[in-house]
Amino acid sequence: MDEDRPIFVQIAEQIENDILSGALEEESQVPSTNEFAAFHRINPATAGKGVNLLVDAGVLYKRRGIGMFVAAGARERIASERRARFADEFVTPLVAEARKLGIGDAQLITLIRDHTTKASAAQPLAQTSATKRTHTQEKSK
Amino acid sequence: MTRSPVIETEGLTRRFGDLTAVDDVTFSVQEHSIVGLLGRNGAGKTTVMQLLTGQDFATSGEIRIFGESPVENASVLSRLSFIKESQRYPEDFKPKHVFKAAPWFFEHWNEEFAQELIEEFRLPLNRRIKKLSRGQLSAVGVIVGLAARAPLTFFDEPYLGLDAVARQSFYDHLLADYARHPRTIVLSTHLIDEVSDLLEHVLVIDDGRIIIDQDAESLRGSVTTVAGPRHAVERFVEHREVLASDRLGGLATATLEALTPAERREAADAGLELGGVSLQQLIVRRTRAHASEFGAES
Structure with missing residues (x-):
């Protein structure tokens, strides 16, 4: 756990990451609050707060007496929420760092293109509706 | 989930002659929470715990444990366990005697859990307590405190001399057993960074006064x-x-x-x-801002 952000937020993000990566599939059961607490060595109330954050967001839902499950459509919901924050969280600091180092805009764009080519050679882009929409969004900007 | 307070104090004060060890302290602890009682040496942590467990008497102020005064009150005291660093045992006692006697005092004592812990901490049952190492002596207390499953457990610096591996097993067992058998745990320690993620609520006492009384998560942020x-x-x-x-x-x-x-x-x-700032750094800085003589312990 890093110290910069509340632990329950980090717990929620990790569960989201597992849903995005497919480690947790939609409609599958997620570990219990106590299991999260034991695994991360944190107070169960804190783990519960993280889980509840996702319940409120509609990513997880409770089945009475059974446990917590990943909601249908959760993956797309998380992805679209993160895409909305992508420019702020990743592109802004990237551009700021490039400016600081005197990397020109053209060079920066070349660098990004090189890396995307390399990345898609190693691992083809997951063709989901999500990625298609990102492209159209970028174009409209 | 609404929880009722297990501990409530109001204007709690304890003086020893000219020294005011606990100074007009008012706080409460909610049922089924793990609370850190933190502060420097001599800040008043142990005195507070002695008062709460009826082992010392307040000069003034109120204490209610499970809604009643703890002093000479069997119905309250039977639900408490107080594990302290300075625990004395009868002359010639061996750990096996401690574990034989413990169930007489703790109605929720779990023998199986005790055995599991004894094995894990590699505690020699047949050696005289006087001859145990500092770490082994601490292990006796930790095992009693965990296996007693008392509805209200106080751990006062429970792990002097325990190595990092043993401390980690203490934390792991504490969390796992707390999750299975929810109860109220008050943990006093110097090792703030080690326990910070376990705590739900933090009380910081300095110079006899409570200077922080806050949810751990909101404190961190x-x-x-x-x-x-x-x-x-x-x-x-x-x-x-x-x-x-x-x-x-x-x-x-x-x-x-x-x-x-x-x-x-x-x-x-x-x-x-x-x-961000670690809980330990935060407490050191807050305490310094409150009273400039608080030294950095890290």
């Missing part, structure tokens, strides 16, 4: 550090309360009360880096 070029830091903190600051050549850092998202953006635009 209550301060931010900004770092960057000195002039930028100085400009940013100009109209803000600074808890601590540091300088290195042209660079500076400052610890501030939590910033709003707009303020965070402002700081980022000014070229400052934002960071």
Whole structure:
């Protein structure tokens, strides 16, 4: 756990990451609050707060007496929420760092293109509706 | 889930002659929480716990444990367990005698759990307690405190001499058993960073007074550090309360009360880096801001 952000937020993000990566599939059961607490060595109330954050967001839902499950459509919901924050969280600091180092805009764009080519050679882009929409969004900007 | 307070104090005060060890302390502890009672040596932690467990008497003020006074009150005391660093045992006692006697006092005592812990801590049952190492002596207390499953458990610096592996197993068992058998646990320790993630609530006592009484999670988010070029830091903190600051050549850092998202953006635009503060650092800084004589323990 890093110290910069509340632990329950980090717990929620990790569960989201597992849903995005497919480690947790939609409609599958997620570990219990106590299991999260034991695994991360944190107070169960804190783990519960993280889980509840996702319940409120509609990513997880409770089945009475059974446990917590990943909601249908959760993956797309998380992805679209993160895409909305992508420019702020990743592109802004990237551009700021490039400016600081005197990397020109053209060079920066070349660098990004090189890396995307390399990345898609190693691992083809997951063709989901999500990625298609990102492209159209970028174009409209 | 609404929880009722298990511990309530009001204006609790304990004087020893001229010394006021506990000074007008008012707080409560909710049922089924793990609470850290933190502070420097001599701050008054142990005295507070002795008062709460009926082992010492208040000069003035009120204490209610499970809604009643703990003093000479069997119905309260039978639900408590107080594990302290300075626990004395009868002459010639061996750990096996302790574990044989413990079930007489703790109605929720779990023998199986005790055996599991004895094995894990590799405690020699047949050696005289006087001959145990400091760590083994601490292990006796930790095992009693966990296996007793008392509805209200106090651990006062429970692990002097325990190595890192043993401490980690204590934390793991504490969390796992607490999850299965919810109960109220008050943990007093110097090792704030080690226990900070386990705590739901934090009480910090300094010079006999409670100076922090806060949810651990909100406490953690209550301060931010900004770092960057000195002039930028100085400009940013100009109209803000600074808890601590540091300088290195042209660079500076400052610890501030939590910033709003707009303020965070402002700081980022000014070229400052934002960071968090560990609970231990936070408590040290808060305590210093409160009373300048609080030394850094890290």
